[in-house]
Amino acid sequence: MYKDTVIDKKLVHQPKFIGVFFGVWFVTFFVFDLGGSIFGQFLAPVIGDPATSGLYGRFVVAFVLGFFLTLNIFAIGFLPTQRQSLVVWIELAICFVGGFHIFNLSLEFIQSKIWFLISRGLFTTIYVSVISIIFAFIVAMIGAIAKLSGNGFAMGIANFYTSLLRALPLLLLLFLVYLGLPQTGYVIDAVPAGILALTLNYGAYMTEVFRGGIESIPPGQWEAARSLGFTFGPTMRRVILPQAIPIIIPPTGNMFISMLKDSSLVSVIGVWELMFMARTLGQKTFQHMEMLITVAMVYWVLTIVLEIFQRRLEKHYSTVKETKE
Amino acid sequence: MNKISTSRIDSLKNDTLTRDSAGLTAKDSPNNLIIKMINVNKWYGPLHVLKDINLEVAQSEKIVVCGPSGSGKSTLIRCLNRLEAHQKGEIFVDGIELHDHMENVDIIRRDVGMVFQQFNLFPHLTVIENIIAAPVWVRKIPRSEAYETAIELLERVKIPEQANKYPSQLSGGQQQRVAIARSLAMQPKIMLFDEPTSALDPEMISEVLDVMIELAESGMTMICVTHEMGFAREVANRVVFMDEGQIIEQNDPGEFFDNPQSPRTKLFLDQIIAH
Ligand SMILES: Nc1ncnc2c1ncn2[C@@H]1O[C@H](COP(=O)(O)OP(=O)(O)OP(=O)(O)O)[C@@H](O)[C@H]1O
Ligand SMILES: [Mg+2]
Numbered sequence: 147m148y149k150d151t152v153i154d155k156k157l158v159h160q161p162k163f164i165g166v167f168f169g170v171w172f173v174t175f176f177v178f179d180l181g182g183s184i185f186g187q188f189l190a191p192v193i194g195d196p197a198t199s200g201l202y203g204r205f206v207v208a209f210v211l212g213f214f215l216t217l218n219i220f221a222i223g224f225l226p227t228q229r230q231s232l233v234v235w236i237e238l239a240i241c242f243v244g245g246f247h248i249f250n251l252s253l254e255f256i257q258s259k260i261w262f263l264i265s266r267g268l269f270t271t272i273y274v275s276v277i278s279i280i281f282a283f284i285v286a287m288i289g290a291i292a293k294l295s296g297n298g299f300a301m302g303i304a305n306f307y308t309s310l311l312r313a314l315p316l317l318l319l320l321f322l323v324y325l326g327l328p329q330t331g332y333v334i335d336a337v338p339a340g341i342l343a344l345t346l347n348y349g350a351y352m353t354e355v356f357r358g359g360i361e362s363i364p365p366g367q368w369e370a371a372r373s374l375g376f377t378f379g380p381t382m383r384r385v386i387l388p389q390a391i392p393i394i395i396p397p398t399g400n401m402f403i404s405m406l407k408d409s410s411l412v413s414v415i416g417v418w419e420l421m422f423m424a425r426t427l428g429q430k431t432f433q434h435m436e437m438l439i440t441v442a443m444v445y446w447v448l449t450i451v452l453e454i455f456q457r458r459l460e461k462h463y464s465t466v467k468e469t470k471e
Numbered sequence: 472m473n474k475i476s477t478s479r480i481d482s483l484k485n486d487t488l489t490r491d492s493a494g495l496t497a498k499d500s501p502n503n504l505i506i507k508m509i510n511v512n513k514w515y516g517p518l519h520v521l522k523d524i525n526l527e528v529a530q531s532e533k534i535v536v537c538g539p540s541g542s543g544k545s546t547l548i549r550c551l552n553r554l555e556a557h558q559k560g561e562i563f564v565d566g567i568e569l570h571d572h573m574e575n576v577d578i579i580r581r582d583v584g585m586v587f588q589q590f591n592l593f594p595h596l597t598v599i600e601n602i603i604a605a606p607v608w609v610r611k612i613p614r615s616e617a618y619e620t621a622i623e624l625l626e627r628v629k630i631p632e633q634a635n636k637y638p639s640q641l642s643g644g645q646q647q648r649v650a651i652a653r654s655l656a657m658q659p660k661i662m663l664f665d666e667p668t669s670a671l672d673p674e675m676i677s678e679v680l681d682v683m684i685e686l687a688e689s690g691m692t693m694i695c696v697t698h699e700m701g702f703a704r705e706v707a708n709r710v711v712f713m714d715e716g717q718i719i720e721q722n723d724p725g726e727f728f729d730n731p732q733s734p735r736t737k738l739f740l741d742q743i744i745a746h
Binding site: 366369370372376385389 | 608
């Protein structure tokens with residue numbers, strides 16, 4: 147993307163903006179009386195008992211919060227852009243995680259279960275997703291090439307496949323595979339059924355992504371290859387796909403992140419993955435929130451790791467054309 | 472493949488080439504023909520882009536095709552390696568007829584090299600890999616052998632030092648010379664050029680034309696769509712003028728430029744000289 151070469155006057159350092167920003171937050175905090183919250187307790191030495199401090203307490207809390215918020219963005223304004231974005235991200239994460247305290251989570255309970263949850267659930271989630279994305283990649287590659295092959299049979303099969311499989315909700319497909327296949331004589335375990343359903347479903351979506359990627363290669367590349375005597379197959383393999391794959395990889399990373407979460411659907415057929423753990427581990431003691439939030443955090447961390455990985459991949463493929471010397 | 476020649480345009484002005492070219496057209500016998508187009512017609516939907524084209528090209532002949540934009544020049548030469556299909560008439564290339572049901576169009580394409588206006592190099596391959604791609608993957612020549620030939624070709628197009636760069640790191644003129652080398656690596660019998668210098672900055676045009684002149688000297692059969700009239704005068708045995716899908720006039724370059732027959736040709740020549 148184009149990066150601006152001229153630095154704007156910093157908004158967060160303009161008195162007018164600072165004034166308005168402070169005003170808005172001050173009024174907001176004042177209206178939604180925060181005296182009863184953790185902030186009121188912090189300020190107890192100044193305002194006395196938050197419950198009885200009345201308008202004065204409300205005013206002080208709103209003022210102090212507004213002041214620190216404004217000071218915060220004012221200070222962040224001095225950082226270089228990359229740092230700014232990182233600091234803001236971390237602050238938001240702290241606020242978000244800090245917000246969990248309203249659920250009164252039992253940390254001991256989480257600690258007692260987390261190892262089991264990760265060793266069983268996380269492993270299954272990753273394992274199901276990785277295998278499914280690999281198969282889906284292969285299916286999609288075949289589907290996309292079939293659609294572009296100019297062969298009527300191949301095109302017909304591929305079009306039928308994407309049309310049907312993109313129409314079926316994943317959950318429905320999962321039940322069809324898990325409950326339907328045994329009736330035809332093939333008894334299938336929950337994990338392979340899940341992998342099959344995820345593969346078919348994602349393969350159909352990715353077929354379209356891959357087709358788009360392949361079609362985005364300029365026709366001149368086809369013409370050059372064909373006029374050198376390459377037939378369809380070698381043109382695809384040697385000329386078109388090596389150029390299309392770098393275009394296809396980033397959206398595949400995206401698909402994988404999405405699959406990681408859709409793999410939670412296989413918990414309904416009893417696969418012991420993350421979501422299954424989340425629903426069952428807390429059941430006995432009614433500590434649902436503990437496990438749900440823990441699993442949410444695990445998914446989040448996983449996604450962050452994948453995002454970093456995906457960014458690396460994108461960077462790798464965008465710089466791969468530099469000199470080989 | 473013929474010996475590398477370093478001669479430039481000036482050296483070509485002496486009589487060897489002109490004598491040669493004049494001789495060729497005269498002594499052509501039909502069995503020397505390498506391309507034959509008989510009443511070829513082509514439509515894009517309702518648009519009639521080639522109208523009753525008749526053209527014969529002898530071995531080693533150099534033809535320059537010119538004409539106004541949209542007259543069908545590209546279409547004509549793209550029909551010769553069947554990048555485009557014609558709908559009526561017959562085209563023979565090296566004794567093989569091109570038609571909808573041909574057994575193996577790739578056999579023709581291996582023998583007919585094509586150079587495009589936009590170079591169309593493979594951006595994911597280095598210069599040397601671009602050149603050995605077709606010999607290795609199409610002709611199945613051992614890599615080391617293809618590599619040696621490729622180095623020779625790069626010397627021939629005068630950029631041996633760029634072998635390991637990627638196309639995007641080269642100037643337009645260098646890219647086009649790589650494209651020529653890539654076609655030559657298949658040892659084609661015929662080379663087709665579709666406005667090879669039109670996308671180039673003026674100072675790069677001559678480096679590409681030099682390579683093409685050298686190629687012409689080596690005896691290659693060449694059909695060039697180009698508006699480089701200097702090149703046409705120096706190298707062509709025949710200039711073919713097209714307008715609205717028809718061949719209006721064809722003649723040897725001297726006659727064509729100094730004594731055009733058709734008023735349309737005159738108009739066209741006036742326009743490009745006025746530029
Ligand atoms: N793929 C296509 N589909 C429809 N019409 C086309 C197509 N390719 C070319 N044409 C039309 O056919 C006619 C001849 O095109 P062609 O490219 O052969 O002209 P040209 O003489 O090479 O022109 P230029 O000097 O601009 O390259 C033009 O009117 C063009 O619009
Ligand atoms: Mg053209």
